[in-house]
Amino acid sequence: MVRTDLSRDPVVFEELTCAFCSGRGRDPFDIMSSLSTCCVCxxxxKVLVKAPAVACAHCRGxxxxxxxxxxxxxxxxxxxxxxxxxxSCPLCKGSGDDASAPAMACLKCRGTGWMMEQFRKENRVHE
Ligand SMILES: [Zn+2]
Ligand SMILES: [Zn+2]
Ligand SMILES: [Zn+2]
Structure with missing residues (x-):
């Protein structure tokens, strides 16, 4: 009899304070108005991020x-x-920023500053 493992990798979310508005729930840059709601949360x-969550490298959290x-x-x-x-991403050295335009996310790691070890191995140039 084959047992199906249903408990494998349950998706857990962490409830975190919205970094964009610092938890205030308002547009932090008054783009619409200081009274408009934060577009992120x-x-x-509060925001939900799949656990374990780590601070984003590109925006420094x-x-x-x-x-x-x-x-x-x-x-x-x-x-x-x-x-x-x-x-650590070899292109941006973990900063998550594009070297030519720091406001843009690094294309290689999509701004996270890191990449899967597996992915790097597959793309490694022979030394
Ligand atoms: Zn917010
Ligand atoms: Zn970010
Ligand atoms: Zn990168």
Whole structure:
């Protein structure tokens, strides 16, 4: 008899303070008005990120790049960390920024600052 393992990798979410508005639930940059709701958390001041969550490298956990929501974490300030081993991104050295335009996310790691070890091995140039 084959047992199906239903308990494998349950998806758990962490409730975190919205980094973009610092939990205030309001537009932090007065783009519409200071009274408009935060576009990231919808005014709740809380965001859900798949656990384990780590601070986003591209926006330094602030959720914002200049006055725009960070494209890496969608303004949450945190990104879900993969369970497989990761290595620091060789292109941006872990900063998550594009070298030519720091406001843009690094193309190689999509702004996370790290990448799957597996992925790097597959793409490694022979030394
Ligand atoms: Zn918010
Ligand atoms: Zn970010
Ligand atoms: Zn990178």
């Amino acid at each position: 919808g005014g709740s001041g 602030t959720g914002a790049v200049k006055t725009l929501t960070c494209t890496t974490c969608d303004g949450r300030g945190f990104v879900p960390q993969p369970l497989s081993p990761t290595v």
